[in-house]
Amino acid sequence: MIENPVGKTMKGSDISAPKSFAHRVSSRLYTNAKLRLRLLIATPLLWLALVYVAALLALFVTAFWTMDSFTGEIRADWNIENFVKLFTNSLYQTVTLRTLGIALLVTVVDILIALPIAFFMAKIASPRMRGILVISILMPLWASYLVKAYAWRSVLSNEGILQWLLRPLGLDTPGYSLVGAALTLGYIWLPYVILPIYTGLEKVPQNILEASSDLGAKTWSTLRLIVFPLLLPAIAAGSIFAFSLTMGDYITINIVGGATQMLGNLVYTNVGTANNLPMAAAIAMIPIAIMFIYLSVIRKTGALDNL
Amino acid sequence: MVEQTPAISLRGLTKSFGSVTAVSNLDLEIKSGEFFSMLGPSGSGKTTVLRMIAGFELPTSGHVFLDGEDVTTKAPFDRDVNTVFQDYALFPHMTVLENVAYGLRVRGVGKREREAAAVEALSTVRLADFGGRKPSELSGGQRQRVALARAIIVKPKVLLLDEPLGALDLKLREQMQIELKELQRELAITFIFVTHDQEEALTLSDRVAVFNQGRIEQIGSPQELYERPQTPFVAGFVGTTNLLEPQDTQALFGKAIKGSIRPERIKLTTQNSVATHSGKVIEAIYVGSATRVHIKLDAGPEVTALVLSGSDSSESWSRNQEVQVVLNEKDLVQLETK
Numbered sequence: 303m304i305e306n307p308v309g310k311t312m313k314g315s316d317i318s319a320p321k322s323f324a325h326r327v328s329s330r331l332y333t334n335a336k337l338r339l340r341l342l343i344a345t346p347l348l349w350l351a352l353v354y355v356a357a358l359l360a361l362f363v364t365a366f367w368t369m370d371s372f373t374g375e376i377r378a379d380w381n382i383e384n385f386v387k388l389f390t391n392s393l394y395q396t397v398t399l400r401t402l403g404i405a406l407l408v409t410v411v412d413i414l415i416a417l418p419i420a421f422f423m424a425k426i427a428s429p430r431m432r433g434i435l436v437i438s439i440l441m442p443l444w445a446s447y448l449v450k451a452y453a454w455r456s457v458l459s460n461e462g463i464l465q466w467l468l469r470p471l472g473l474d475t476p477g478y479s480l481v482g483a484a485l486t487l488g489y490i491w492l493p494y495v496i497l498p499i500y501t502g503l504e505k506v507p508q509n510i511l512e513a514s515s516d517l518g519a520k521t522w523s524t525l526r527l528i529v530f531p532l533l534l535p536a537i538a539a540g541s542i543f544a545f546s547l548t549m550g551d552y553i554t555i556n557i558v559g560g561a562t563q564m565l566g567n568l569v570y571t572n573v574g575t576a577n578n579l580p581m582a583a584a585i586a587m588i589p590i591a592i593m594f595i596y597l598s599v600i601r602k603t604g605a606l607d608n609l
Numbered sequence: 610m611v612e613q614t615p616a617i618s619l620r621g622l623t624k625s626f627g628s629v630t631a632v633s634n635l636d637l638e639i640k641s642g643e644f645f646s647m648l649g650p651s652g653s654g655k656t657t658v659l660r661m662i663a664g665f666e667l668p669t670s671g672h673v674f675l676d677g678e679d680v681t682t683k684a685p686f687d688r689d690v691n692t693v694f695q696d697y698a699l700f701p702h703m704t705v706l707e708n709v710a711y712g713l714r715v716r717g718v719g720k721r722e723r724e725a726a727a728v729e730a731l732s733t734v735r736l737a738d739f740g741g742r743k744p745s746e747l748s749g750g751q752r753q754r755v756a757l758a759r760a761i762i763v764k765p766k767v768l769l770l771d772e773p774l775g776a777l778d779l780k781l782r783e784q785m786q787i788e789l790k791e792l793q794r795e796l797a798i799t800f801i802f803v804t805h806d807q808e809e810a811l812t813l814s815d816r817v818a819v820f821n822q823g824r825i826e827q828i829g830s831p832q833e834l835y836e837r838p839q840t841p842f843v844a845g846f847v848g849t850t851n852l853l854e855p856q857d858t859q860a861l862f863g864k865a866i867k868g869s870i871r872p873e874r875i876k877l878t879t880q881n882s883v884a885t886h887s888g889k890v891i892e893a894i895y896v897g898s899a900t901r902v903h904i905k906l907d908a909g910p911e912v913t914a915l916v917l918s919g920s921d922s923s924e925s926w927s928r929n930q931e932v933q934v935v936l937n938e939k940d941l942v943q944l945e946t947k
Contacts (some may be wrong), residue, residue: 431668510667515685517712518763527715531702 316583358590365583374577382582394568398588401564405548408487412544413497413537415488424503425511436500439493447490451557454486457534458558478560486558487548493594494543503529503535538603545596549589616641616767616799617662622671624657631657633823635671639767639801642862644793646802646810649820650846657802658820659769662801663692666870668680676766688713690767691760695775697742697752705755706732706740711764730758750781757792767799774809786812807847811835819843835871841944849913851875853941857910861886861936867944875914876935877902877926885933888912893926902926904934 306366317526321329365385367378367555388394423435426593442450458475506529514524552566563587572582617639617676624632632654639645647655660666662673664685672681680688691712699708706727707714711884713723732738734754745751753773759766770789775783790813793800804810810817811831819834825844827834839842841852849872855865878885888906902914914934917925926932 471726480841507698509694509696509698512663512685512702513692513694513700513759514711514715516663516690516692517715518686519711519715520684520686523715527711528700 333582361583361586364580365587369578369580376579379536383472384581385587387581388584388588394585394588397563397565397568398564400480401549401566402592404484404487404564405545408491408533408548409495409541409544411484411488413541415492416496416499416540417537420500420503423496423500424506425508425509442490443493448553448557450490450556451486454482454489455555455558456486458482478558480559480562481560483555485536486554487551489555491544491547494547495540498539498543499533500537502533502539505536506532534605538600542597543599546593548578549593549595612625613641615639615674616643616676617801618674619658619676620672620674621661622658622661622673623669624654624666625662625669630823635823635825637818637825637828639799641676641766641799642797642802644790644802644813644815646814646817647803648804648810648817648847650805654819654823655820656771659692659771659801661755662751662767663690664688678907681774690769691765692765692769692771693756693760693773695772697744697754697756699752699759701744703743705742705744705747706741707737708744708755708763709740709759711759714897716763718793726762727758730762731755733761733795734788734925736756741863749777750785753777754788755786757789760946761792761796761798765798767801767941770802771803772799772804774804776807782809789813811847817847819846821846837942838869839945841869843868844942844944851910851912852944857908858941860908861906861910862938866941867946869942869944870912870936870940871916872901872913873899873917874937874940875912877904877914877916878933878935879931881933885935888932888934890926890928890932892928900926902932904932906934 331341347604365572366380366381366382368381369376419435419439423432423525427435455478458477459465460475460477462475468474476485510528510532511524514528515521519527550566552564552570555562555564565585568585569582572578615638618639619635619637622632622635622637623630633660635654637658649655657666662675664680664683664687668681672679674680675688700711703711706724709729709730710723718726728737728740731740734757736751736758738755739747739751739755743771747755750859754920756773768943770907773789774785777785786809789800789802802810811834814831816828816830817834818828821842827839829837834843834847838847838850843853844850849867851872853861853868853870855867858868859865881887886906886908888904888908891905891911892904893903894901895919897918899918900916900918903911904914905911912934916926
């Protein structure tokens with residue numbers, strides 16, 4: 303107290319009081335940025351390592367095991383038989399190509415639908431209209447995935463609403479088929495594609511578009527030379543969702559795909575009906591490998607900074 | 610004698626945003642080859658006029674003529690005018706060279722030809738070596754010059770500049786002012802320059818239009834605006850001034866008018882004579898090149914005198930000091946009263 307020149311006041315004596323444990327911890331954390339960061343990410347990192355990386359590794363390892371076809375027992379004798387089967391059996395090739403095809407189709411269709419909607423929202427709509435549109439795009443995300451798939455089952459059915467709409471035009475519902483599944487998946491993933499593209503467009507300043515037309519560019523040139531290149535990362539970001547979610551789907555295809563099978567269905571059958579876990583693991587490697595290639599291609603556009 | 614067609618002619622131009630009238634029934638003619646400034650506080654409508662000339666906004670009523678041709682409803686890409694934007698609006702994904710060549714590219718000029726032209730345009734703004742960089746790698750002043758080069762490469766009839774120097778610091782701004790003026794002389798195209806900085810407008814322009822609340826208060830040469838302001842707004846916005854009410858001029862000059870007298874025209878002395886008015890110093894602020902002396906006159910009004918450092922009466926003035934003020938009637942400018 304005596305040493306403290308301002309010790310007269312209450313405040314002064316508070317400052318010289320011994321610091322509590324909590325106080326010391328906070329001041330240590332405040333001054334040590336590295337320690338703070340480590341503590342902050344320790345839990346999620348542990349979670350990621352255990353649940354995500356370890357699970358993937360386990361999957362990878364399992365793919366090299368076998369199932370005894372008599373006893374149904376899984377044996378850890380190492381071999382690449384499962385992979386040989388994947389590469390030689392035409393069933394797997396067909397289903398892989400089909401899955402890849404649907405994923406690409408759904409992605410492209412979603413981008414084509416999302417672009418004008420996002421453009422309208424970001425550049426044309428009034429703030430009020432924009433709010434309404436954002437809500438109506440987000441709204442379907444509140445409904446369960448299963449509900450939406452079953453809703454489309456009813457839409458696509460014979461005597462369903464799609465048939466009723468298309469019949470006057472001389473067309474018919476695609477029914478429960480590959481096309482039906484692609485339509486349904488396209489619908490379900492659309493919000494995930496619109497939102498990044500909308501955000502990307504919002505980031506394109508109005509005066510850059512004005513500068514382009516000021517310099518003599520007509521609307522199409524502005525879209526091709528300015529908007530599209532600036533939007534490419536956002537489009538790629540949106541495509542990651544549509545593509546990867548479709549690659550892994552097996553529920554929608556079961557509900558509205560008729561007899562059509564995708565990779566997910568093969569995994570499901572092997573896990574459930576056949577109880578051939580090693581084969582399921584090997585099949586699961588295919589979409590993982592495709593996604594890996596897809597992401598490394600897309601990384602070059604800068605899309606991953608846009609998620 | 611045949612009158613030369615004006616580069617820009619605005620007739621009865623009006624623009625409303627909802628219930629707000631940004632520009633109201635504006636008539637204006639800008640001569641070919643002129644350096645014309647639109648000066649006014651923010652929200653006075655000057656930028657809106659510029660945007661209507663460029664084609665980014667459609668007027669609510671009225672017409673825009675470019676070189677005698679009515680372009681009121683034409684799209685920006687169909688108008689022979691180019692804009693240098695306030696925050697440059699460079700294309701971030703293109704190199705400096707691609708940015709500058711853009712206007713030629715969308716006109717279908719071949720790659721080699723347009724790049725040669727872009728290099729040339731870049732060298733007129735002294736950035737010949739910067740073609741390979743991205744806009745994000747340039748400083749503010751350099752971006753400004755790229756925006757200029759990009760706009761002049763297509764050789765527009767009129768160049769519109771929307772507060773182009775607003776984001777630059779003082780030194781750079783003064784340097785760019787000189788360069789702009791030189792560039793305009795060299796290219797001999799009409800410049801329309803929007804600014805809220807009265808000094809900038811006076812320095813650069815052949816003629817200046819002073820905007821206030823969507824209308825033009827006065828158009829004239831910098832000298833006319835400064836020496837002969839017509840309205841209290843112009844007198845106060847262009848330079849600083851002492852605005853005098855009729856009762857003040859009655860007391861000081863024996864005639865009741867609304868008037869303005871510039872601070873540098875007011876002389877201070879300590880010697881009493883018949884020609885002077887006595888007063889008391891309220892505050893003396895030294896600003897380097899001069900001292901601003903605020904004086905309360907015994908006759909009523911407060912006035913500010915600007916005393917140049919090193920001039921006869923530049924002895925230090927201090928608070929509450931008695932002072933004699935010399936006011937010449939010829940320095941009193943009569944203003945319109947509304």
